[in-house]
Amino acid sequence: xxxxxxDLRYCKSHEWAYAPADSGGIATIxxxxxxxxxLNDLVFMALPLLGQTISAGDEFGExxxxxxxSPMYSPxxxxxxxxxxxxxxxxxxxxxxxxxxxWIIRIKMSDPTELTKLLDYSAYQKLLSQNx
Amino acid sequence: xxxxxxxxxxxxFRIDPPRSGEENMRLDEALLEQAEHDPRILVRLYRWQQxxxxxxxxxxxxxxxxxxxxxxxxxxxxxxxxxxVRRKTGGGxxxxxxxxxxxMVLPNRLGGERSExxxxxxxxxxxxxxxxxxxxxxxxxxxxxxxxxxxAHRLDSGGDVKEPFLCFQRRTPVDLLVGExxxxxxxxxxxxxxxxxxxxxxxxASARFPSLRGLEDLVDGNIFPxxxxxxxxxxxxxxxxxxxxxxxxxxxxxxxxxxxxxxxxPST
Numbered sequence: 001x002x003x004x005x006x007d008l009r010y011c012k013s014h015e016w017a018y019a020p021a022d023s024g025g026i027a028t029i030x031x032x033x034x035x036x037x038x039l040n041d042l043v044f045m046a047l048p049l050l051g052q053t054i055s056a057g058d059e060f061g062e063x064x065x066x067x068x069x070s071p072m073y074s075p076x077x078x079x080x081x082x083x084x085x086x087x088x089x090x091x092x093x094x095x096x097x098x099x100x101x102x103w104i105i106r107i108k109m110s111d112p113t114e115l116t117k118l119l120d121y122s123a124y125q126k127l128l129s130q131n132x
Numbered sequence: 133x134x135x136x137x138x139x140x141x142x143x144x145f146r147i148d149p150p151r152s153g154e155e156n157m158r159l160d161e162a163l164l165e166q167a168e169h170d171p172r173i174l175v176r177l178y179r180w181q182q183x184x185x186x187x188x189x190x191x192x193x194x195x196x197x198x199x200x201x202x203x204x205x206x207x208x209x210x211x212x213x214x215x216x217v218r219r220k221t222g223g224g225x226x227x228x229x230x231x232x233x234x235x236m237v238l239p240n241r242l243g244g245e246r247s248e249x250x251x252x253x254x255x256x257x258x259x260x261x262x263x264x265x266x267x268x269x270x271x272x273x274x275x276x277x278x279x280x281x282x283x284a285h286r287l288d289s290g291g292d293v294k295e296p297f298l299c300f301q302r303r304t305p306v307d308l309l310v311g312e313x314x315x316x317x318x319x320x321x322x323x324x325x326x327x328x329x330x331x332x333x334x335x336x337a338s339a340r341f342p343s344l345r346g347l348e349d350l351v352d353g354n355i356f357p358x359x360x361x362x363x364x365x366x367x368x369x370x371x372x373x374x375x376x377x378x379x380x381x382x383x384x385x386x387x388x389x390x391x392x393x394x395x396x397x398p399s400t
Contacts, residue, residue, distance in 0.1 A: 013248035013250070013324060014249075014250055031250070035250040039251040040251055040252070044222070062189070064188075064190055064222040065251050065252060066252070066281065066304060067252035067254075067304060067319065067320060068221070068222065068253075069189050069220065069319075069322070070249075070250045070251060070321075070322045071322065071324070073248075
């Protein structure tokens with residue numbers, strides 16, 4: 001699987017969601033390259049439990065960089081069906097690949113229409129340029 | 133309320149009486165949550181009812197027993213006997229004893245803060261810490277930012293070498309040192325509405341870990357700042373401290389925090 005940033009939907013808080021037509025209603029969630037760059041040196045990531053139900057906008061985990069703890073927010077609602085537990089031991093890999101190998105959780109969406117409320121790539125790029 | 137010190141910024145400022153660790157952490161967290169509805173910069177200054185360890189957000193108290201430096205120091209039992217709480221911010225454990233602790237929250241819309249960003253705000257760290265540095269230098273105390281990172285050593289070794297358990301034995305670039313002694317360290321935490329930064333200014337060493345020296349241990353003589361501040365610039369909650377040096381340092385720190393906030397908002 002090759003996840004292209006152009007194919008993703010984004011939160012203003014820099015999480016992304018990938019749910020192609022053949023995903024069976026499952027969204028793959030991660031944080032953008034911009035977020036990884038902002039976080040700088042990642043120290044730790046706290047991940048949610050499998051089976052947990054979450055709503056769009058809820059905090060699903062936290063990430064500690066050298067000088068700050070930042071929450072991660074879910075772009076969509078549903079049940080957490082997969083967690084990338086291996087990522088915790090190789091956080092530095094997010095620097096080079098925050099998309100394919102850098103996915104964080106997968107959610108079985110309860111309302112796929114929530115994806116349409118997220119920013120597409122163009123709108124996300126505009127957000128980044130405005131926040132400069 | 134407009135601060136008399138910074139009339140162009142709307143700041144809510146208070147000095148709280150000493151409280152338990154749980155209460156202090158609860159109040160810091162409440163301050164960050166307040167950013168959802170409160171557009172002001174929120175600042176509080178406080179102390180601790182008794183010596184207390186606050187652990188970094190992802191730290192384990194079990195790591196205390198694994199710290200070789202602490203074991204060699206002979207202070208392990210003294211530290212183990214302390215009450216401990218967990219902060220919402222990261223980093224190492226802090227032994228809160230003879231210090232002033234500050235907590236400030238900036239709503240996302242202020243200070244050039246990106247909306248709902250990730251990671252730390254280096255400018256806010258430096259604004260506050262450089263204000264304290266400059267204030268110390270005016271008192272004749274030579275201070276400087278660390279510009280080092282003990283985390284680099286940990287990361288370079290693949291995470292096998294652990295950082296010190298105690299925050300004030302670690303180094304990050306923005307830590308404030310007097311000589312080789314860390315006297316001011318801070319940490320940040322975000323939520324979707326704002327950024328919290330809190331930190332500890334060490335006044336003097338705790339009997340529980342005497343090698344972490346504070347300002348009064350590091351200067352000759354009995355130096356503490358004699359600060360005259362307009363009464364209306366300090367909230368109505370009076371200092372509940374009886375120690376004049378503690379009161380003076382607290383008043384002095386209020387001024388430095390205001391200077392740091394101003395430096396973080398140069399257009400105001």
